[in-house]
Amino acid sequence: MKLAVFGAGYVGLSFAACMAEAGHAVLCADTDAPRIAGLRAGRMPLHEPGLGALVAQETAAGRLRFTDDAGEAARHGDILFIVVNAPADAAGAVDLEAVFEVARAVGRHRGRDGLLVCKSTLPAGTADRVEAVVRDALARRGATHRIAVAVNPEFLREGSAVHDSRAPDRIVVGSSDAEAIALLAQLYRPFLRDPARQWLVMDRRSAELAKYAANAMLATRISFMNEMARVAEQAGADIESVRRAIGADARIGPAFLQAGAGYGGSCLAKDLRALRHVGEGAALRLLPAVAAVNEAQKSRLFELVAGHFGATLAGRTLAVWGLAFKPDTDDMRDAPSLVLIERLLAAGARLRLHDPAAMPNARALLGEREGIAWCDAPEAALDGADALVLVTEWAAYRRPDFTRMAVLLSARAVFDGRNVYDSAEVEAAGIACYGIGRGRSVRRV
Ligand SMILES: NC(=O)c1ccc[n+]([C@@H]2O[C@H](COP(=O)([O-])OP(=O)(O)OC[C@H]3O[C@@H](n4cnc5c(N)ncnc54)[C@H](O)[C@@H]3O)[C@@H](O)[C@H]2O)c1
Structure with a gap:
C-alpha cells in the first residue's frame, strides 16, 4: 500500500519506518523543513532506540521518503495518517490547528477518494470536525471525492517505539465505514498475533476517548503509588515491598506501580489536562487529584x-x-x-x-x-x-x-x-x- 504520514515526531517517524519495513511505500511529511532536510541527509531529529538504523535501512530501500510538501503527501497515500502534535494549554484546551492544517491540505490537494486516519491523541468529536474541514476544502474547489475519516489512536511507548510499532498489544479503530475498517484491517493484520483479542473496532468518539482513558489510568496508578509512598514513609514501611505484594494480585498486575519522582513526558500530563477540559460537564474529581499528587x-x-x-x-x-x-x-x-x-x-x-x-x-x-x-x-x-x-x-x-x-x-x-x-x-x-x-x-x- 501507499501510506502518507503527517508528522515526523516520536510517533510519526516510528510508525512510518515500521510501516515501510512491512513493505509499504511511505511518504512522511512534516512542516518543519530543517527536520525533513536532516532526515533526507540521514540525520535523526530524536533519540529512539533502533529507529535511526531502521530509518536508514528503509530510506536506502526506497520504501521510506520524506517531504515538507503537504500536497505531495496528500496525493500520495491510499491511507493518510495524521500524527501531528496537538498541545493542550494550562486549562486543558487542545490546540487542533496542526490537525486541521493537514485536513485542509488533504481537501485541497487530494485528487481521488481516500482514507484519512487520526492517529494523534485528540478529544472526542475531533474526527467529526476533521471530516467537516476536509469536506469544506473539497467543496471550495468543487471536488466531490469521498474522503473517509477514521480514528486509530497510538499506544506506543517512547523508548520502545520501534518494538511497540512492530508488535502492538492492540489496535483500536474508530469508524463505522466498512471500507475504511477493511482497509485498516488489511494494513494491521500482519502485526497482530491474536486478532480476535487485539483488533478492536468501535465508534469514533469511543476510540478517541479510549486513548485518553488509557493515559488517565496510567497516571492514576503512578499517583496512587506516589501517595502510598508518602503513607509508607509515615508508617515506617517500604513501598517496594508493598508494590511487590499488590503487583502479584492478578486483579491489579505489576505494571506502572513504581513510586518515584513523578511522571513526565509529552502525554500523561497533557492528556489529563485535556480530559479534565473535555469532562468539565461531568464534574471530574479523581483526575484533578491525580494531577495534583504528581505536581x-x-x-x-x-x-x-x-x-x-x-x-x-x-x-x-x-x-x-x-x-x-x-x-x-x-x-x-x-x-x-x-x-x-x-x-x-x-x-x-x-x-x-x-x-x-x-x-x-x-x-x-x-x-x-x-x-x-x-x-x-x-x-x-x-x-x-x-x-x-x-x-x-x-x-x-x-x-x-x-x-x-x-x-x-x-x-x-x-x-x-x-x-x-x-x-x-x-x-x-x-x-x-x-x-x-x-x-x-x-x-x-
Ligand atoms: N510521544 C508519545 O509517546 C506518544 C504516544 C502515543 C500517542 N502520542 C500522540 O501522538 C501525537 C504526536 O506525538 P509526538 O510525540 O510524535 O509529537 P512530536 O512533537 O514529537 O511530533 C509532531 C510532529 O508533527 C509536526 N507537525 C506539526 N504540524 C504539522 C503539519 N501541519 N503537517 C505535518 N507535520 C506537522 C511537527 O513539526 C513535529 O515534528 C500527539 O497527539 C501525541 O499525544 C504520543
Missing part, C-alpha cells in the same frame, strides 16, 4: 535533599543523573528533572548534570545557567559533588561502583528518585541512601 511528587526529591542538608544549599554541589522524563529517550517535555533543577538552583546549589541522550534538549530548555555544569560521563558528574540525585533510571546508572562513589562524593549521600538501588549495598559503602517511600528501612549513615 507535588516532582518536588519530593528536592524535599529529601533539603531534609538532609538543611534549607539552604549554598555551597553544596549535587550530581544529577538522568534528565529525560524516562530512560531511552531524549524527550524533556514535562520532565520531573526540570522541577528538581529549578528548586535546587533556587536554594543555592551548584549542579553537575548528566544524561546519556537528553543533554542537548535539556541545554536548549535550561540555557547556559550560572551553577550548571554539563558532564559528559556519569562519573564526571560525581567528581566534585557532595551528593548524587538519580532522577531517570537509565541502564547506565543501575550498577554503579558505590565504593568509588564514596570516594568521589564528599558528603556521601544518594537520593534515589526511582528506587533502583539496594539501600543496604549503598549504605555498606558508607553512603546515606534515600529512596521514595522507603520509610525507616533506610538508615542515615
Whole structure:
C-alpha cells in the first residue's frame, strides 16, 4: 500500500519506518523543513532506540521518503495518517490547528477518494470536525471525492517505539465505514498475533476517548503509588515491598506501580489536562487529584535533599543523573528533572548534570545557567559533588561502583528518585541512601 504520514515526531517517524519495513511505500511529511532536510541527509531529529538504523535501512530501500510538501503527501497515500502534535494549554484546551492544517491540505490537494486516519491523541468529536474541514476544502474547489475519516489512536511507548510499532498489544479503530475498517484491517493484520483479542473496532468518539482513558489510568496508578509512598514513609514501611505484594494480585498486575519522582513526558500530563477540559460537564474529581499528587511528587526529591542538608544549599554541589522524563529517550517535555533543577538552583546549589541522550534538549530548555555544569560521563558528574540525585533510571546508572562513589562524593549521600538501588549495598559503602517511600528501612549513615 501507499501510506502518507503527517508528522515526523516520536510517533510519526516510528510508525512510518515500521510501516515501510512491512513493505509499504511511505511518504512522511512534516512542516518543519530543517527536520525533513536532516532526515533526507540521514540525520535523526530524536533519540529512539533502533529507529535511526531502521530509518536508514528503509530510506536506502526506497520504501521510506520524506517531504515538507503537504500536497505531495496528500496525493500520495491510499491511507493518510495524521500524527501531528496537538498541545493542550494550562486549562486543558487542545490546540487542533496542526490537525486541521493537514485536513485542509488533504481537501485541497487530494485528487481521488481516500482514507484519512487520526492517529494523534485528540478529544472526542475531533474526527467529526476533521471530516467537516476536509469536506469544506473539497467543496471550495468543487471536488466531490469521498474522503473517509477514521480514528486509530497510538499506544506506543517512547523508548520502545520501534518494538511497540512492530508488535502492538492492540489496535483500536474508530469508524463505522466498512471500507475504511477493511482497509485498516488489511494494513494491521500482519502485526497482530491474536486478532480476535487485539483488533478492536468501535465508534469514533469511543476510540478517541479510549486513548485518553488509557493515559488517565496510567497516571492514576503512578499517583496512587506516589501517595502510598508518602503513607509508607509515615508508617515506617517500604513501598517496594508493598508494590511487590499488590503487583502479584492478578486483579491489579505489576505494571506502572513504581513510586518515584513523578511522571513526565509529552502525554500523561497533557492528556489529563485535556480530559479534565473535555469532562468539565461531568464534574471530574479523581483526575484533578491525580494531577495534583504528581505536581507535588516532582518536588519530593528536592524535599529529601533539603531534609538532609538543611534549607539552604549554598555551597553544596549535587550530581544529577538522568534528565529525560524516562530512560531511552531524549524527550524533556514535562520532565520531573526540570522541577528538581529549578528548586535546587533556587536554594543555592551548584549542579553537575548528566544524561546519556537528553543533554542537548535539556541545554536548549535550561540555557547556559550560572551553577550548571554539563558532564559528559556519569562519573564526571560525581567528581566534585557532595551528593548524587538519580532522577531517570537509565541502564547506565543501575550498577554503579558505590565504593568509588564514596570516594568521589564528599558528603556521601544518594537520593534515589526511582528506587533502583539496594539501600543496604549503598549504605555498606558508607553512603546515606534515600529512596521514595522507603520509610525507616533506610538508615542515615
Ligand atoms: N510521544 C508519545 O509517546 C506518544 C504516544 C502515543 C500517542 N502520542 C500522540 O501522538 C501525537 C504526536 O506525538 P509526538 O510525540 O510524535 O509529537 P512530536 O512533537 O514529537 O511530533 C509532531 C510532529 O508533527 C509536526 N507537525 C506539526 N504540524 C504539522 C503539519 N501541519 N503537517 C505535518 N507535520 C506537522 C511537527 O513539526 C513535529 O515534528 C500527539 O497527539 C501525541 O499525544 C504520543
